[in-house]
Amino acid sequence: MKNMVLLAILAFAVSGCATTSGAFYRHRQARKLCSAVTLLQKKEVPAAMELLTTITTDQGVAGVTDEAMFRLALLNLGTEPDKRQIVKSLQLLKRLEEDYPASPWTVQAAPLQKLLTETKELRRNLQKLKILDIELEQKRDLR
Numbered sequence: 001m002k003n004m005v006l007l008a009i010l011a012f013a014v015s016g017c018a019t020t021s022g023a024f025y026r027h028r029q030a031r032k033l034c035s036a037v038t039l040l041q042k043k044e045v046p047a048a049m050e051l052l053t054t055i056t057t058d059q060g061v062a063g064v065t066d067e068a069m070f071r072l073a074l075l076n077l078g079t080e081p082d083k084r085q086i087v088k089s090l091q092l093l094k095r096l097e098e099d100y101p102a103s104p105w106t107v108q109a110a111p112l113q114k115l116l117t118e119t120k121e122l123r124r125n126l127q128k129l130k131i132l133d134i135e136l137e138q139k140r141d142l143r
Contacts, residue, residue, distance in 0.1 A: 029055060029064045036068070049075050066100040070109055083123060090116050
């Protein structure tokens with residue numbers, strides 16, 4: 001009987017610690033996200049991006065990590081995104097879609113993901129056209 005009581009207490013204590021630990025982790029991640037949003041409001045973008053990156057690389061928390069991914073994908077684009085920034089944002093948006101399919105942030109990310117994919121393709125085609133134009137100019141010069 002004593003063993004059963006001790007086993008029950010031990011099981012209760014262990015499961016309670018696990019949920020409490022999970023709640024503390026979720027709260028800590030949510031506080032990081034709030035801090036990142038505050039930094040954005042203060043126009044401290046690099047610091048906010050660093051904090052959002054930390055959130056997105058830590059263990060995921062629904063409602064926190066998904067929002068951080070979306071915000072970071074937008075911030076990665078900057079004001080005039082280059083190929084590298086577009087690819088980085090697309091990777092985050094694809095991960096958001098895969099890891100958090102039911103998230104409202106995933107729904108909002110879908111049009112952005114489509115636009116960035118099209119932009120990436122347009123840039124690729126533009127580069128090909130530039131190369132063809134150079135080749136054509138070189139052929140003209142040889143005549």
